[in-house]
Amino acid sequence: MNTYHVIGLMSGTSLDGVDLAYCIFTKKNQNWIYKIYYTTTLPYTFFWKQRLNTLMDVSAEKFILADHQYGTYLGEAVREFVSKNGISPDFIASHGHTIFHQPSQHISYQLGHGAYLAAAAGLPVVCDFRTLDIALGGQGAPLVPIGDRLLFNQYDCCLNLGGIANISVASPNGRIAFDTGACNILLNTLVSEVDLSYDEDGRLARQGQVQTDLLEQLNQADYFSAPPPKSLGKEWIDAHTLHLLLAANCSLADKLQTACHHIAYHIARSIKEVLTNTKPYQVLATGGGAFNTYLVELIQRALGNQFAVIVPEPELVSFKEALVFAFLGVLRWQQQPNCLSSVTGASHDNVGGAIYWGKK
Numbered sequence: 635m636n637t638y639h640v641i642g643l644m645s646g647t648s649l650d651g652v653d654l655a656y657c658i659f660t661k662k663n664q665n666w667i668y669k670i671y672y673t674t675t676l677p678y679t680f681f682w683k684q685r686l687n688t689l690m691d692v693s694a695e696k697f698i699l700a701d702h703q704y705g706t707y708l709g710e711a712v713r714e715f716v717s718k719n720g721i722s723p724d725f726i727a728s729h730g731h732t733i734f735h736q737p738s739q740h741i742s743y744q745l746g747h748g749a750y751l752a753a754a755a756g757l758p759v760v761c762d763f764r765t766l767d768i769a770l771g772g773q774g775a776p777l778v779p780i781g782d783r784l785l786f787n788q789y790d791c792c793l794n795l796g797g798i799a800n801i802s803v804a805s806p807n808g809r810i811a812f813d814t815g816a817c818n819i820l821l822n823t824l825v826s827e828v829d830l831s832y833d834e835d836g837r838l839a840r841q842g843q844v845q846t847d848l849l850e851q852l853n854q855a856d857y858f859s860a861p862p863p864k865s866l867g868k869e870w871i872d873a874h875t876l877h878l879l880l881a882a883n884c885s886l887a888d889k890l891q892t893a894c895h896h897i898a899y900h901i902a903r904s905i906k907e908v909l910t911n912t913k914p915y916q917v918l919a920t921g922g923g924a925f926n927t928y929l930v931e932l933i934q935r936a937l938g939n940q941f942a943v944i945v946p947e948p949e950l951v952s953f954k955e956a957l958v959f960a961f962l963g964v965l966r967w968q969q970q971p972n973c974l975s976s977v978t979g980a981s982h983d984n985v986g987g988a989i990y991w992g993k994k
């Protein structure tokens with residue numbers, strides 16, 4: 635089979651909602667061509683946002699129940715999306731929602747059980763993309779880089795400005811990609827104090843002043859100077875970054891401005907560490923943070939003129955991860971590697987993902 639009709643499902647660490655993207659992938663002359671047909675984001679209700687945010691502290695029984703119920707919730711969302719758009723996907727590829735990510739402890743768990751999702755949607759499901767890579771000694775993240783290689787190779791660097799930021803770059807030793815630090819998780823948590831879900835276009839951040847002591851404290855963690863492979867979980871961000879920002883004695887605007895400088899500094903430093911020639915470079919910026927014009931300005935300023943930060947059309951900004959997870963599903967279906975060991979540090983490239991057959 636050379637053409638696949640797939641729904642990609644992604645729930646990212648910003649906790650804004652579930653992204654659904656119906657995509658068609660065709661392989662022509664060894665190259666993959668993608669097209670995104672229908673997309674939607676289902677914003678989380680207060681119930682699911684609270685539940686997803688507190689699941690790390692509940693009993694095993696409650697956790698398992700939430701895993702099944704969230705799988706059903708995703709499956710029902712797919713069923714509605716399918717009927718509204720009159721489409722017939724071959725399968726669903728679901729990332730789920732990361733609750734724990736501590737690869738050094740061999741832990742990474744994405745909520746949204748594939749069996750319940752498949753049962754509710756009535757379609758086959760590919761899910762659990764990270765566990766095999768972790769079992770093979772890898773970070774289990776980031777996984778989007780294989781999509782960057784096969785679908786977005788025209789860019790020198792792909793920058794994801796999600797709840798966590800990461801970069802992905804082709805190098806002579808294979809693709810290098812890693813999380814550079816927290817991103818929207820910080821900004822969203824700070825503005826939740828004033829009942830906002832995010833700082834639109836970075837307007838509040840723009841009004842603040844950088845707090846240099848706070849910035850230095852934020853930049854101190856060993857993670858930033860550690861070599862890849864490396865990846866972050868929300869647990870680490872809560873313990874190493876967020877608590878410093880929350881406890882700081884300055885205005886909300888100052889905290890936001892300082893956080894934006896912290897984010898931009900580590901992104902620019904990381905990109906410059908891997909792209910070291912003197913030629914001009916193109917950086918594709920996606921993830922909701924690419925709508926934060928203030929943050930993008932800071933990143934461009936920190937990178938300098940040699941780098942052009944390109945923000946593509948809004949659909950790609952918002953749905954690139956859902957698109958690429960749909961593509962990881964295609965590779966899994968074909969039994970082709972979808973996790974790159976040059977990125978994750980696993981013992982070898984691997985074919986990640988479990989399949990549940992929800993069709994009659």
Ligand SMILES: Nc1ncnc2c1ncn2[C@@H]1O[C@H](COP(=O)(O)OP(=O)(O)OP(=O)(O)O)[C@@H](O)[C@H]1O
Nearest residue numbers: 646647648796797798818832834835921922925926
């Ligand atoms: N206009 C805007 N101005 C500022 N920030 C924005 C804007 N639009 C979206 N965002 C930010 O983008 C976030 C959503 O981004 P995205 O969906 O890429 O996150 P995610 O899926 O959780 O990412 P990841 O999985 O990579 O952690 C919002 O929560 C908000 O912080």
Ligand SMILES: CC(=O)N[C@H]1[C@@H]2OC[C@@H](O2)[C@@H](O)[C@@H]1O[C@H](C)C(=O)O
Nearest residue numbers: 647732735775776777778796798955
């Ligand atoms: C464990 C986990 O869910 N990690 C996410 C998270 O969100 C951004 C960053 O941290 C990245 O490493 C990863 O997601 C993307 C989709 C990835 O695996 O490429």
